[in-house]
Amino acid sequence: MKEYSKTFCVYPWIQQQTTPTGKINFCCISMHTFVPREDGSAMMLDRDSFKEAWNSGYMRDIRKKMIHGDSVFGCETCYEQEKVGKKSYRQCHNEEWSAKLGSDTIEGLVDRSTANDFEVDRPPAYLDLRLGNLCNLKCRMCNPYNSVQIENEWKKLDAKSENRYSKFWNKFGLEFGSCTPWYESENFWKGVEENIPFLKKVYMTGGEPTLIEGNYRFLDRCRELNYADKIELFFNINFTNLKEKFIEQLNEFQWSSVNASLDGHGEVNEYIRAPSRWDVIDKNFRKMAHEGGARLGLGISPVIQIYNILNVVDLLEYAEEVMEETGREIIVDFLFCLHPDFLDIVHLPDNIKHEAIARLEDFKMSSQVYRSQQEKSFFMKNGIDSTIKRLQMSLGQENPQMIRDFLSYTKTLDEERRQDMRASLPELTFLLKEAGYDYDSQVSLLVDQ
Numbered sequence: 001m002k003e004y005s006k007t008f009c010v011y012p013w014i015q016q017q018t019t020p021t022g023k024i025n026f027c028c029i030s031m032h033t034f035v036p037r038e039d040g041s042a043m044m045l046d047r048d049s050f051k052e053a054w055n056s057g058y059m060r061d062i063r064k065k066m067i068h069g070d071s072v073f074g075c076e077t078c079y080e081q082e083k084v085g086k087k088s089y090r091q092c093h094n095e096e097w098s099a100k101l102g103s104d105t106i107e108g109l110v111d112r113s114t115a116n117d118f119e120v121d122r123p124p125a126y127l128d129l130r131l132g133n134l135c136n137l138k139c140r141m142c143n144p145y146n147s148v149q150i151e152n153e154w155k156k157l158d159a160k161s162e163n164r165y166s167k168f169w170n171k172f173g174l175e176f177g178s179c180t181p182w183y184e185s186e187n188f189w190k191g192v193e194e195n196i197p198f199l200k201k202v203y204m205t206g207g208e209p210t211l212i213e214g215n216y217r218f219l220d221r222c223r224e225l226n227y228a229d230k231i232e233l234f235f236n237i238n239f240t241n242l243k244e245k246f247i248e249q250l251n252e253f254q255w256s257s258v259n260a261s262l263d264g265h266g267e268v269n270e271y272i273r274a275p276s277r278w279d280v281i282d283k284n285f286r287k288m289a290h291e292g293g294a295r296l297g298l299g300i301s302p303v304i305q306i307y308n309i310l311n312v313v314d315l316l317e318y319a320e321e322v323m324e325e326t327g328r329e330i331i332v333d334f335l336f337c338l339h340p341d342f343l344d345i346v347h348l349p350d351n352i353k354h355e356a357i358a359r360l361e362d363f364k365m366s367s368q369v370y371r372s373q374q375e376k377s378f379f380m381k382n383g384i385d386s387t388i389k390r391l392q393m394s395l396g397q398e399n400p401q402m403i404r405d406f407l408s409y410t411k412t413l414d415e416e417r418r419q420d421m422r423a424s425l426p427e428l429t430f431l432l433k434e435a436g437y438d439y440d441s442q443v444s445l446l447v448d449q
């Protein structure tokens with residue numbers, strides 16, 4: 001496919017996303033955007049339709065900016081990835097969809113749309129469904145929109161502290177939000193069903209997609225309407241529970257990619273992704289690697305953040321071990337945590353960055369997958385190399401306020417969840433203290449400061 005511009009991404013021409021709160025967005029990576037009505041309020045899928053959103057002024061403006069090579073608000077993560085040599089989502093999607101639909105088809109779609117004030121003349125081929133925030137975990141980098149556990153915890157912490165917890169988050173652009181059951185509305189289901197005949201791919205996350213009943217309803221409808229074998233599925237799941245019903249469905253679709261949302265190995269994962277248990281996750285992950293059929297692709301997508309930067313190597317070693325044991329390819333692809341800002345590794349003091357770089361460099365020397373020339377190792381290599389580059393480029397840019405915010409937030413959750421960073425992440429605690437950031441002397445966000 002021709003490169004229309006340095007910011008061109010095929011998504012606004014082929015994809016629509018439902019947010020867990022029922023808004024419509026143009027990409028899941030763009031976290032703080034939504035398709036608005038004319039009065040500026042968000043379109044909501046229990047009242048508005050996919051169709052109205054698809055060729056709204058907002059969507060047409062994004063397409064226009066991408067054709068002209070202008071930056072698009074919400075696409076910062078992709079631009080940041082490209083800056084450090086990580087293959088961006090934008091680049092991956094352009095490549096993936098050129099292969100799926102054919103370059104000619106995409107160029108035809110984009111050129112016709114450009115000539116027609118950026119309207120697109122076919123419904124989306126890709127639907128990203130997030131049917132609510134039902135989740136059993138409260139991962140530290142997540143938010144109330146994506147997990148009802150965090151929603152409940154947030155309410156509790158606010159009640160204990162005259163809303164100090166909310167005030168802290170407001171500084172980082174996040175407000176308390178709760179989900180209504182918009183995904184049960186007939187308006188939404190009518191819109192979804194109209195899209196099914198045009199779909200090539202569907203992504204499901206949440207919340208935790210294996211727990212969300214609406215996902216099973218959607219998969220059932222695809223089968224009843226005889227489109228299942230034309231549709232590829234893609235999931236991010238936390239592997240804390242693996243229902244037979246879930247595994248059975250997958251075989252009827254054209255292909256299923258199942259990505260494990262894991263951010264560490266063992267206790268590190270349990271600490272970040274409470275209240276998960278590693279022994280359960282490990283059992284389920286190996287089961288799927290062993291028993292998943294020939295139409296299954298398996299992956300792991302750790303979110304690289306302060307909590308796991310020193311230990312991500314253990315997760316990489318785990319992935320290699322499972323690959324060797326089961327003979328199944330596992331794609332490991334890193335995501336950089338940019339929101340909330342205070343979890344971003346670029347803010348760390350240099351002693352931790354040097355240690356993290358050394359550990360990743362050591363892994364490169366010992367890893368079979370990293371050193372293999374095979375295509376399957378591309379994402380792991382690219383993830384490691386770009387993380388090292390990001391750490392190197394940010395040497396000397398320690399941000400004391402961010403680290404203090406990180407520690408106050410950590411302490412607040414530790415007290416509420418009965419966890420302890422000093423016990424679960426002793427090396428990080430030690431190195432932070434060495435650089436002048438002492439966990440023990442930091443106060444929780446609930447205390448008046």
Ligand code: SF4
Pocket residue numbers: 007008009010011012026027028029030072074075076077078089090093
């Ligand atoms: S450029 Fe990146 S953030 Fe923007 S639509 Fe494409 S994938 Fe999403």
